[in-house]
Amino acid sequence: MTQQPPEYPQYPTQPPQPSAPPQYPQSAEPPPYPQAPQYPAQTPPAPPPYPQAAQAPQYPMAPPPAPSAPPTPPDPAAHPHHISTDHGRVHIRRDQRRTDATAVGSLLLHLPNFLCSLFVVGLVSLFFGGFGIVVVLAWLASGALVFHRPTESAVARRLLGLRYPTPQERAKLEPVWREVTARAGIEARNYELWVEDSDSLNAVAAAGHIIGVTRFAMNELPNGELAAVMAHELGHHVGGHxxxxxxxxxxxxxxxxxxxxxxxxxxxVFHVSRAFGCIGVAVIVMVIGSIALATISSLYGLPLLVLAMPYALAAVGRRSELRADEHAAELGFAPMLAAVLDKLHQQEQRTEAALTAANGGVKLEESALSKLLSSHPDHYTRLHHLQPYLRQPPY
Structure with missing residues (x-):
């Protein structure tokens, strides 16, 4: 028989639980510390009262000033010469232009100058031989350039010192211009607005399609007075001036x-002839006088008319200014135009005062011939012609 192996001891499946820790004796609380002894509180004696000064009388205080509001800029619409530019329906006239008596008179008065110029061009054309007639015809046809838009722009820019307005300036000018043309029944797009960089009160009607105003007139005048200035210049265009x-x-x-x-x-020649004494001067005078006499006799005295043309043209120019004033007044701008004329008169008086001061206090008198050569009527004449329109009710 085989021997059975010895049995080994069996261990419990759960590990033995540790025994509870031993209980240590609790130490007794420490005895309380003895408190500090209480001493009686001593209050410091109050200082003796000092004599009080007499109280100053109380005066009523002024209320604090109210905060000042910032100055408000003047409202342009509050000006008596401000006009509304919100025009509604516009009636465009069929007849946009005409040629009035002053325009016809100007053309007739320029006729002697034209004939003299034709004579000069004919003499120059002789140097071109067979092509001389072409030179004369080309000069006659060159008058059409007056109505050529690029040529007008060159004249306005080079000769008159005008420029195109900026977008801000155009935004200010165009509503006023539309109001003027709406009252006149004129197509506004037929004309161009230009600006002159000047601090004087002025405007110009140039060539066939240009209306120019100064920077001063655009920025300083109320829109009603600016409209009156534009209506005046439009009158020059409408009348053909x-x-x-x-x-x-x-x-x-x-x-x-x-x-x-x-x-x-x-x-x-006269200065050269003086070197030969009185005889040389006399010879030169006789030669020039003979040529002049022959020219006058051969042209039936026409050159003598040329000497009188500046005075006649100035008279026609003054009449055209009055016609342009009437055109602006007929559109309802008579009070505004009168105000502009007053400002122009004050500007002229300041200029005269400056010239008088520069002349040592002696006033410069205008000669009669210079008055005849003036292209504009005097201040009182223009106001006199505006009186019938100033008495009418507003537009």
Whole structure:
């Protein structure tokens, strides 16, 4: 028989639980510390009262000033010459332009200048031989450039010192211009607005399609007075004054150039003749006088009319200014135009005062001939012609 192996001791499946920790004796609480002894409180004696000064009388205090509000800029609409530019329906006239008596008179008065210029151009064309007739015809056709828009722009920019308005300036000018043209029944797009960089009160109607105003008039005038200025210049265009004057001036240029050349040459010859004494001067005077007499007799005295033309043209120009004033007044701008004329008169008086001060306090008197050569009527004449319109009810 086989022997059974010895049995091994069996261990419990759960490990034995540790025994509870031993209980240590609790220490007794420490005895309380003895408190500090209480001493009686001693209050410091109060200081003796000092004599009080007599109380100053109380005066009523002024209320604090109210905070001042910032100054408000003046409202342009509150000006008596402010107009509304919110125009509704516009009636456009069929007849946009006409040629009034002053325009016809200007053309007729430029006729002697035109004939003298034609004579000068004919003499110059002789140097071109067979092509001379082409030179004459080209000069006659050149008058159409007055109505050529690029040529007008060149004239406005180079000769008159005008420029195109900026977007801000255009936003200010165009509503006023639309109101003026709406009252006149004129197509506003037929004309161009230009600006002159000047601090004077002025405006111009140039060529056939240009209305120019100064920077001062655009920025300083109420919109009603600015409209009156524009309506005045529109009157020059509607009446034909602008294109008639420019056309006559253009065709008179060859004659004027020839006159300046002859004048300079005569002055030079006269100074040279003085070196030969009185005899040389007498000979030169006789020669020039003979040429002048022959010219006058051969042209039936026409050159003598040229000497009187500046005075006649100035008279027609003054009449055209009155017609333009009437045009602005008929559109309802008579009070505004009268205010503008007053400002122009004050500006002229300041200029005269400055010239008088520069002359040592002696006033410069205008001669009668210079008054006849003035292109604008005097202040009182223009106001006199506006009186019938000033008595009418507002537009």
């Amino acid at each position: 602008a294109w008639a004057g420019l056309l006559g001036h253009w065709y008179a240029q060859p004659g004027r150039i020839a006159w300046r050349v002859l004048k300079a040459f005569s002055g030079f």
